[in-house]
Amino acid sequence: MKTLDIAEVAQRSGLPASTLRFYEEKGLIRSTGRHGLRRLFAESVLERLALIALGQGAGFTLEEMAEMFGADGRPAIDRARLLEQADDLDKRIRHLVRMRDGLRHVAACTAPSHLECPTFRRLLRHAARPPRRRP
């Protein structure tokens, strides 16, 4: 099986080598061996990295992801957890959509001050603070 050195993984994933080392330390990825000092990675690490990016976007912390594809190897993802997270994403999406529309309106609005624009004021009432990163 083809192995990649860290520079190649970095180049193909777009992540700096320091991040890759950091991820390995956190247990998010694994190198398959060494050539001298140098880490060797299986090509599949690229998929793993894509998965991590996906998870990050979905709001998982690195630690949570480390647990998910934890001790074993293949990601043992809890389906209920995924659905929960999908619902969460739905909320975030709706929130962002309101904000985007709000921003566009405000940019176009001719009211003397944003605070005097009724649309803007309505927007503000809906502007709940963004979901804190899991407290």
Added chain:
Amino acid sequence: MKTLDIAEVAQRSGLPASTLRFYEEKGLIRSTGRHGLRRLFAESVLERLALIALGQGAGFTLEEMAEMFGADGRPAIDRARLLEQADDLDKRIRHLVRMRDGLRHVAACTAPSHLECPTFRRLLRHAARPPRRRP
């Protein structure tokens, strides 16, 4: 004009007093005076706080917002900047939608391993890492 003490602002905004003090220090809000030691706030601070929450959700940092409604008083929001940010939001929304759909699919998918599911693999290819919090 009615003034609020920090506890009331905290209660009505849902933010802890420590955060309000922190925001004041950052120049995001202002107290109108003191009663002894205690800060007094105009009711309008609640609108400002909603605006801040909005901005956070839209991806502005606290510092950027402090600049926006900077020295002066009323928010001097740059309309071009808003549109730019709205476009950015659009991207983020599309990204999140893909991820949400992906999560739902994976949760329902019966492929032996997620990595063997073609839909999942397609998803991974689209899972760019989430836009870094303005570097």
Added chain:
DNA sequence: CTACGAATTCAAGAGCACTTGAGGTCAAGC
């Protein structure tokens, strides 16, 4: 065989958004 440059380790630092703790003060209620 030597020199170069890329990779390694480990510790520390960075940026953001807050929170916490220690120690002090003051308005209000009794």
Added chain:
DNA sequence: GCTTGACCTCAAGTGCTCTTGAATTCGTAG
């Protein structure tokens, strides 16, 4: 008047995700 408790200040700490720097090792080209 005195206690109480909310509020104050200031410094430091937290959590997350990385990045940076110094000192070192090693494979490869020449």
